[in-house]
Amino acid sequence: MEPIETWTADSIDLSDLDFWRRPWDERHAAFATLRRERPISHYDEPVIEDTTVEFPVGKGFYALTKHRDVQTVSRHPEVFLSGPGAVSTMDLPSEMVEYFSGMISTDDPKHARLRRIVSNAFNPRNVRAVEDSIERKADEIIDRASSNGSGDFISDVAAAFPLEIICDMMGVPPSEYATVLRHSNVILSFGDSDIIPEGHDPILELLESGAALTGIMEELGKYRIDHPIDDITSALVNAEIETEKLTQQELASFFVLLVTAGNETTRTAIAHGLIALTEHPSQKARLLADYDGLARTATDEIVRWASPVMWMRRTLAEDYTLSGVDLAKGDKVLMYYVSANRDEDVFESPDIFDVGRSPNDHYGFGAPGPHFCLGAHLARREITVIFRELLKRHPDIQSAGPPSQLQSSFINGIKYLKYNL
Numbered sequence: 001m002e003p004i005e006t007w008t009a010d011s012i013d014l015s016d017l018d019f020w021r022r023p024w025d026e027r028h029a030a031f032a033t034l035r036r037e038r039p040i041s042h043y044d045e046p047v048i049e050d051t052t053v054e055f056p057v058g059k060g061f062y063a064l065t066k067h068r069d070v071q072t073v074s075r076h077p078e079v080f081l082s083g084p085g086a087v088s089t090m091d092l093p094s095e096m097v098e099y100f101s102g103m104i105s106t107d108d109p110k111h112a113r114l115r116r117i118v119s120n121a122f123n124p125r126n127v128r129a130v131e132d133s134i135e136r137k138a139d140e141i142i143d144r145a146s147s148n149g150s151g152d153f154i155s156d157v158a159a160a161f162p163l164e165i166i167c168d169m170m171g172v173p174p175s176e177y178a179t180v181l182r183h184s185n186v187i188l189s190f191g192d193s194d195i196i197p198e199g200h201d202p203i204l205e206l207l208e209s210g211a212a213l214t215g216i217m218e219e220l221g222k223y224r225i226d227h228p229i230d231d232i233t234s235a236l237v238n239a240e241i242e243t244e245k246l247t248q249q250e251l252a253s254f255f256v257l258l259v260t261a262g263n264e265t266t267r268t269a270i271a272h273g274l275i276a277l278t279e280h281p282s283q284k285a286r287l288l289a290d291y292d293g294l295a296r297t298a299t300d301e302i303v304r305w306a307s308p309v310m311w312m313r314r315t316l317a318e319d320y321t322l323s324g325v326d327l328a329k330g331d332k333v334l335m336y337y338v339s340a341n342r343d344e345d346v347f348e349s350p351d352i353f354d355v356g357r358s359p360n361d362h363y364g365f366g367a368p369g370p371h372f373c374l375g376a377h378l379a380r381r382e383i384t385v386i387f388r389e390l391l392k393r394h395p396d397i398q399s400a401g402p403p404s405q406l407q408s409s410f411i412n413g414i415k416y417l418k419y420n421l
Contacts, residue, residue, distance in 0.1 A: 009038040014063050014334075015046040015089070017190075020409040028351065031065055031339035039066045040325045045090055046409070048191075048203065055090040061313070061332040062325070067343035067363070069323055070335040073314055074367035080314035080333065082371060083107040087261070087410065089313060089334065102253030104261065104371065111370060117246055118254060118374060121235035129230060130169050134382055137165050138389045146394070146421060153399065153419040154271055157390075162266035162382055166258050171224065171231035176216060183209035184259045190408035194415055210256060217255035218248050258375075264411055265308040265365070266379045270386060271403070271414040272306035276353045277387075278398040283355045288395055291388055298355035299383045303364035305353055307338040310412050312366065337363040338412060394421045 007030045013019055019027070034041060044060045064070055073080045085091055086105045103114040122130075138161065145156040163181055164174075172180060186209040189195035191202035221237050228234035236246050236254070246254065277284040287294055311334045320327050327333065341362045342350040365373035373379070390397055400420050406413030 065339040074369035268308035273302040304362035
């Protein structure tokens with residue numbers, strides 16, 4: 001693709017996958033143009049090619065690029081609904097709802113019930129156990145990378161670290177790690193040809209992976225009813241109040257959410273974090289000199305910089321006027337966190353990576369409201385611990401060569417990233 005010298009609002013098409021294949025700098029420049037010239041813009045729905053699965057034909061979507069508009073939508077869930085589909089631009093066919101209609105794509109009262117059950121499972125004892133596992137797992141991962149690493153930072157560290165923590169947390173045995181990773185990659189691949197081979201139907205592959213992950217958790221959930229241990233799955237399926245139990249389908253949907261969106265946020269942030277520290281050696285030097293003092297702000301800056309989940313969708317329950325734009329009941333809006341996180345009205349010098357940035361009101365875990373990421377604390381802890389240990393044990397670590405970007409409009413992912421310890 002030829003580089004774009006100057007974007008205009010009319011030249012930007014956020015529904016075109018070719019746009020999302022462009023380098024990050026070009027995409028950020030495009031969003032800066034939209035924030036300046038057309039902060040709320042409308043696009044046709046993307047076309048899903050090479051699939052036999054039929055998607056309902058929709059009226060397109062409005063793209064929200066300003067921090068203030070994303071905040072407004074997130075704080076009014078009674079108007080901007082998640083239930084019709086939070087993670088898909090198109091409404092999902094019925095055969096996909098079974099696997100991908102978990103907590104993230106529900107509204108109250110169901111959403112409040114699911115979130116309450118899951119929150120209760122993360123009691124102080126379970127949280128302490130998870131946090132202890134983060135420290136141990138970081139040591140294991142870095143030991144493996146140091147002794148027999150592949151040279152790919154994603155497979156050695158960024159993907160393995162959060163995925164193994166989530167699997168341990170849910171009680172998934174190590175024998176299933178590779179299977180869970182493979183299927184989670186497919187679900188988040190957006191049809192990327194490096195992950196789904198040419199000639200394979202990307203939607204059918206996604207459905208098969210959803211079914212595989214669901215099967216793992218349904219089997220484990222049934223076993224934990226009679227054989228509980230100190231893991232989150234046991235806490236979820238053995239709640240004391242009958243009405244506060246997850247159904248088998250709800251448990252499976254929650255697991256799919258954890259190993260995809262939950263895992264991917266941390267994975268992508270860690271990968272972008274290494275690139276940012278490599279490309280900004282002065283910021284890396286600051287961290288090396290005072291990691292404990294800068295850990296909190298550095299972690300949030302890495303998440304802002306990465307914006308791992310680039311958008312979430314909402315659907316209007318009623319007519320609403322947003323920043324002077326009249327929206328109608330049934331309209332779809334996409335909250336572009338990747339743009340809000342570089343909004344010049346909120347962030348001073350937003351295109352500068354600053355490990356000491358404060359304040360930092362980023363939306364890397366979503367905006368304030370009932371759908372703010374339940375695992376934000378866990379993700380922050382994982383990012384903080386892995387970079388603390390990496391920089392302590394390998395202060396010269398750096399990325400080596402250009403990263404391979406995931407061909408996705410949803411996840412700001414990195415498929416491969418060479419690195420040197």
